[in-house]
Amino acid sequence: MGVDLSVRLGPLKLKNPVMLASGTASYGEEISRVYPLSRLGAIVTKSLTLKPRKGNPPYRVIETPSGMLNSIGLQNVGVEAFCREKLPYLRKERATVIVNIAAKRIEDYAGLAARLDREKGIAGIELNVSCPNVKEGGLEFGTSTRCITEVVRGVRKETRLPLITKLSPNVTDIVSMAKAAMDGGSDAVSLVNTFLAMVVDIRKKKPVLSTGTGGLSGPAIRPVALRMIWQVYSALKCPIIGIGGIMNTEDALSFMMAGASAIQVGTANYVNPKAPLEILQGLESYAKKEKIRRIETSVGSLRAEPSYG
Amino acid sequence: MGVDLSVRLGPLKLKNPVMLASGTASYGEEISRVYPLSRLGAIVTKSLTLKPRKGNPPYRVIETPSGMLNSIGLQNVGVEAFCREKLPYLRKERATVIVNIAAKRIEDYAGLAARLDREKGIAGIELNVSCPNVKEGGLEFGTSTRCITEVVRGVRKETRLPLITKLSPNVTDIVSMAKAAMDGGSDAVSLVNTFLAMVVDIRKKKPVLSTGTGGLSGPAIRPVALRMIWQVYSALKCPIIGIGGIMNTEDALSFMMAGASAIQVGTANYVNPKAPLEILQGLESYAKKEKIRRIETSVGSLRAEPSYG
Amino acid sequence: MIHPIHQLKAKVTGQIKVAEESFLLSLEAPPIAKMIRPGQFIQIGCSEKYDPLLPRPFSIYRVRQKRYLDILYEVVGCGTEEMAKAKKGNRLNIFGPLGNTFSYPKKRAMSFLVGGGVGLAPFYDLAEALVDPKRGKQRKEDVKVLLGARNRKRIFCENDFKRLGTPLEIATDDGSYGYKGFVTQLLETLLRDHPPPPTPHPPLHLYACGPKPMLRAVAELAKKHRIPCELSIDAHMPCGYGICFGCAVRVNGDYKLACTDGPVFKAEELVWE
Amino acid sequence: MIHPIHQLKAKVTGQIKVAEESFLLSLEAPPIAKMIRPGQFIQIGCSEKYDPLLPRPFSIYRVRQKRYLDILYEVVGCGTEEMAKAKKGNRLNIFGPLGNTFSYPKKRAMSFLVGGGVGLAPFYDLAEALVDPKRGKQRKEDVKVLLGARNRKRIFCENDFKRLGTPLEIATDDGSYGYKGFVTQLLETLLRDHPPPPTPHPPLHLYACGPKPMLRAVAELAKKHRIPCELSIDAHMPCGYGICFGCAVRVNGDYKLACTDGPVFKAEELVWE
Numbered sequence A, B: 001m002g003v004d005l006s007v008r009l010g011p012l013k014l015k016n017p018v019m020l021a022s023g024t025a026s027y028g029e030e031i032s033r034v035y036p037l038s039r040l041g042a043i044v045t046k047s048l049t050l051k052p053r054k055g056n057p058p059y060r061v062i063e064t065p066s067g068m069l070n071s072i073g074l075q076n077v078g079v080e081a082f083c084r085e086k087l088p089y090l091r092k093e094r095a096t097v098i099v100n101i102a103a104k105r106i107e108d109y110a111g112l113a114a115r116l117d118r119e120k121g122i123a124g125i126e127l128n129v130s131c132p133n134v135k136e137g138g139l140e141f142g143t144s145t146r147c148i149t150e151v152v153r154g155v156r157k158e159t160r161l162p163l164i165t166k167l168s169p170n171v172t173d174i175v176s177m178a179k180a181a182m183d184g185g186s187d188a189v190s191l192v193n194t195f196l197a198m199v200v201d202i203r204k205k206k207p208v209l210s211t212g213t214g215g216l217s218g219p220a221i222r223p224v225a226l227r228m229i230w231q232v233y234s235a236l237k238c239p240i241i242g243i244g245g246i247m248n249t250e251d252a253l254s255f256m257m258a259g260a261s262a263i264q265v266g267t268a269n270y271v272n273p274k275a276p277l278e279i280l281q282g283l284e285s286y287a288k289k290e291k292i293r294r295i296e297t298s299v300g301s302l303r304a305e306p307s308y309g
Numbered sequence C, D: 001m002i003h004p005i006h007q008l009k010a011k012v013t014g015q016i017k018v019a020e021e022s023f024l025l026s027l028e029a030p031p032i033a034k035m036i037r038p039g040q041f042i043q044i045g046c047s048e049k050y051d052p053l054l055p056r057p058f059s060i061y062r063v064r065q066k067r068y069l070d071i072l073y074e075v076v077g078c079g080t081e082e083m084a085k086a087k088k089g090n091r092l093n094i095f096g097p098l099g100n101t102f103s104y105p106k107k108r109a110m111s112f113l114v115g116g117g118v119g120l121a122p123f124y125d126l127a128e129a130l131v132d133p134k135r136g137k138q139r140k141e142d143v144k145v146l147l148g149a150r151n152r153k154r155i156f157c158e159n160d161f162k163r164l165g166t167p168l169e170i171a172t173d174d175g176s177y178g179y180k181g182f183v184t185q186l187l188e189t190l191l192r193d194h195p196p197p198p199t200p201h202p203p204l205h206l207y208a209c210g211p212k213p214m215l216r217a218v219a220e221l222a223k224k225h226r227i228p229c230e231l232s233i234d235a236h237m238p239c240g241y242g243i244c245f246g247c248a249v250r251v252n253g254d255y256k257l258a259c260t261d262g263p264v265f266k267a268e269e270l271v272w273e
């Protein structure tokens, strides 16, 4: 008996639920030295801005207990170079490509979407409204329901591509943020981005990262991310991509049970380059063992009442 | 040269900055089997409610990567039994006692404070406006600036004891919560309480904790807690007690440099019962080595501009 | 509640594999070894870093020379995996003694000590105390220790008990050694043989430690035969000394803390779910 | 960019202490051993759990039989502490080859390989390649390997280099062995002696790896003497293969990634802070 691993996120159909998270797979070339990108549900490319960005000075990263803090500063080649130099390779590799975009003005988000809408080989757009690293970056959008709705609306007008809004966890009420995104016309939400955090070098009496604060990712944040996904699923039943400290098949399954139709693997790619592939294989074995014909039937299968709040 | 380890939090003067966090030291009897309570700056006792509470069914705890999730359900003996059975022991041990209180109505907070105000041997009251575990509990207070101010005002009327408001980290803007507490008449803020989170048992397709979600503590949350303390200090310069994943002297120092005048040790008590004592000794050695005469001069000594947001 | 809790970096003085996935770890910890009594436990920190974060509770298999603690344990997860790496000379963070104790029969009695797998761990120490003329004051022939194991590869410590004069009675699930069946079935047959003719028989006393289903079966047997029965239970124990309230177990109409009210409970107190 | 990256659970085939806090770890990793070239590195996962979370980058000290990788490392923190516990038969998660390579002089040249402490690690492999008739095509007497150490207790691998025919020239900070002073001072005296009479001397080539201050001093010497110089640098490397952008280092007017643009950089590229 074959297992149907495909999942649907609104208009977006993926061959399987395992995706690479933005900023943790660059533009795919390096990962294809490890395994063929076409194996995965999708790759979400590093956040693109209109102009190329050099990123932040060192230190950009520091390890924390079961996690890591980063402040890359949205280093990226810019949308033009991406379309010219990176996208053709991804097309050649038959990767399912979701392009993540970031900006500081609604017009720029819209401009990015319009530019990408002209390209072939893009399966969807993910809106980074939550990057906590860059001063002029996205935090403001991601922490206000009004701003989220406006950004999504602005982008929605420029493209028919499936639209995913990637939410920030640095909020009181994640459900209202997800609702704001869906209200604006988003087809799905992905959550979570990194948690704003800090590590101090007590010898230098300075933060370790050059920008002071950065974004926390990895297994440390997993229980909080999982709670948020469950809250959003319980309240809205909208298409969800689960992200946050997913390291193995068990983690992926717990996110899917909590309501995620697909999951993104981020920090795990650093620890274990084959993690996404192993998760994919693990999901297949699990489905076989449990006699599940369509993995999608596991989504939201958690037996529990939301008791938060 | 002796080191002056005493610190001041508004009207509250502590002999040293090391405190035991609420809910991680019960009412002190067990810790005094390890070392004399009088050594520490203070013990914050387990959250008290007006009536005794049995707490939640098992499982109440589960380990997570570099952290733990709990849902104790505010099990406590109630304020009357505390005053009758627990406080005399703490007085006898010459412990500096901060009593943490929790309630679901402002009147009950006020009632608890009024009752405690009649007792001798209490150095201060800590308001738990953030316990995420109990359905009818504090989360609502702790996530709204208006509610925080109202609770603090309500309690302020009933007691002249130093008042500390313990903030929830599950908010978008920790600075405004701290400000709301200070506006209401709080003498200091302590932060952070636990992060609302969840762990799933994929075999049972159920959350591990009986209540679904629980509060995440331990080193996993430390970088986020530290960031919040730094934000509040940078913005308000109010007296701060730093909490969240502090395991050793280096952690304590980083919280103090970020702006905490004192720190609370929580989960570390489980891992290493002598952790608070070791931290205290570590602070003293640090001060000696660095030729710091008053440890208080280290508070807020971080050299950095807040670059968040 | 007035006894001190000692925390120390105990030196590993040896570690041997005693059966499949099972080890006997020896630690030098004089202050704890001097004080600890049968049924009590210690917490062992398995990692220097923070994952796994929490210490793990372990019974004392044997105290030697009021100085050394032997821990009998099975590798079941990350913490015990780390422990299995410990070599002679390494140091492990431990603290104790923690928890309550088994009680000794007031008069002459027949004691059955039933261990399921590593549930045997606390029973060497208990058996030794029971037959000690100064402590339990029991006769060797009145102390019967039962071990239940999956198969013969999972049997350990037979010689220790033989040397003590209370040889193990062993049951294996697959019959590859000793009685074929669950240890609770073995217990049942032994209870049936009781009272042993011809002497007026001493009263019975049951102690058990092991997986939940086993404990439950023992509790039911105890109830049926109206025998006093003490169970040492397992629970998630973040602290082990009563400060976190995390180890609540259901008792009739209330919760108790496994770490301070237990780990030893009267069988009739516990509520099975 | 077209070479595959191999990930495997490499078997530990041995581990020996070669000096104070310093170890030589041998791993069986044929696919990586076959491909890896001098200057490249691998990532080693130090923990099965999540603290420490990230893998650690290590140079290859030596490749044996196109099958085994020897790693020379110093214990400096939690990751290397864990590594030091690895025993023969254990398995470590590793991946590679990663990063760029040292270049070989195009013609006959005099090469100085300067290692500060474990910064010596990549230079056995490089020295071997340099004197290999098929690869570097250099004469043994033209390859000089310098090791700087705190004191005589920190000296390692002397015999390996002797056997290779490129004996170490050693400097210790306290003079307890070899030249007294920093290895960069030793280098300076050697550079002063150059050109060596009486033959028309071959051009010079510098390679260095070690702590930042040492690299900086070597870079300054290279600049002063106008010698081509390649430095292998250290950086926090979460991924090691160019996907996180976390290992940025300053180069003139821009950033480069230490893991893919490096770890080997031309001395003149780097900006010192």
Ligand SMILES: Cc1cc2nc3c(=O)[nH]c(=O)nc-3n(C[C@H](O)[C@H](O)[C@H](O)COP(=O)(O)OP(=O)(O)OC[C@H]3O[C@@H](n4cnc5c(N)ncnc54)[C@H](O)[C@@H]3O)c2cc1C
Pocket: C041, C052, C056, C057, C058, C059, C060, C071, C072, C073, C074, C075, C076, C077, C078, C079, C080, C081, C118, C121, C122, C233, C234, C235, C236, C237, C263
């Ligand atoms: C008082 C006491 C004394 C003990 N004495 C011994 C002893 O002498 N020898 C011995 O081998 N073991 C003993 N145990 C059990 C031992 O503490 C556990 O096996 C150990 O904590 C497992 O740690 P780990 O990290 O290897 O496994 P983990 O990874 O923590 O757990 C492995 C699996 O077991 C489950 N699990 C672990 N602990 C519990 C629990 N308490 N309740 C329910 N499920 C659990 C986990 O969810 C997981 O599925 C004792 C326990 C208690 C409470």
Ligand SMILES: Cc1cc2nc3c(=O)[nH]c(=O)nc-3n(C[C@H](O)[C@H](O)[C@H](O)COP(=O)(O)OP(=O)(O)OC[C@H]3O[C@@H](n4cnc5c(N)ncnc54)[C@H](O)[C@@H]3O)c2cc1C
Pocket: D041, D052, D056, D057, D058, D059, D060, D071, D072, D073, D074, D075, D076, D077, D078, D079, D080, D081, D118, D121, D122, D233, D234, D235, D236, D237, D263
């Ligand atoms: C390409 C490359 C090759 C290497 N080859 C070798 C080798 O062959 N042998 C060897 O012994 N080491 C080598 N190193 C260094 C090695 O990776 C580190 O020593 C190791 O990561 C330390 O891990 P740890 O967990 O033990 O220490 P940690 O606890 O991570 O660090 C110990 C201390 O060093 C600091 N630190 C660690 N890494 C860095 C860094 N990159 N930059 C600045 N400070 C840092 C930490 O902040 C901390 O204070 C190499 C590094 C690179 C980049």
Ligand SMILES: Cc1cc2nc3c(=O)[nH]c(=O)nc-3n(C[C@H](O)[C@H](O)[C@H](O)COP(=O)(O)O)c2cc1C
Pocket: A021, A022, A023, A024, A046, A047, A070, A072, A074, A100, A128, A131, A166, A192, A193, A194, A216, A217, A218, A219, A221, A243, A244, A245, A246, A264, A265, A266, A267, A268, D244, D245, D246
């Ligand atoms: C080094 C690094 C860079 C990242 N860059 C981006 C980015 O450019 N855009 C984005 O939306 N998310 C970015 N993220 C966030 C991840 O996509 C992901 O949401 C987060 O890391 C949580 O997942 P994880 O715990 O599996 O890593 C980055 C994360 C890391 C660790």
Ligand SMILES: Cc1cc2nc3c(=O)[nH]c(=O)nc-3n(C[C@H](O)[C@H](O)[C@H](O)COP(=O)(O)O)c2cc1C
Pocket: B021, B022, B023, B024, B046, B047, B070, B072, B074, B100, B128, B131, B166, B192, B193, B194, B216, B217, B218, B219, B221, B243, B244, B245, B246, B264, B265, B266, B267, B268, C244, C245, C246
């Ligand atoms: C088991 C447990 C019980 C707790 N109970 C309370 C409580 O009753 N009241 C309260 O204000 N905080 C409570 N806390 C929160 C701690 O006081 C502290 O704010 C939090 O654990 C973060 O600090 P830590 O990471 O050092 O543990 C509890 C924490 C734990 C782990």
Ligand code: FES
Pocket: C236, C237, C238, C239, C240, C241, C242, C243, C244, C245, C246, C247, C248, C257, C258, C259, C260
């Ligand atoms: S384990 Fe903490 S109270 Fe029992």
Ligand code: FES
Pocket: D236, D237, D238, D239, D240, D241, D242, D243, D244, D245, D246, D247, D248, D257, D258, D259, D260
């Ligand atoms: S270490 Fe990740 S890009 Fe270099």
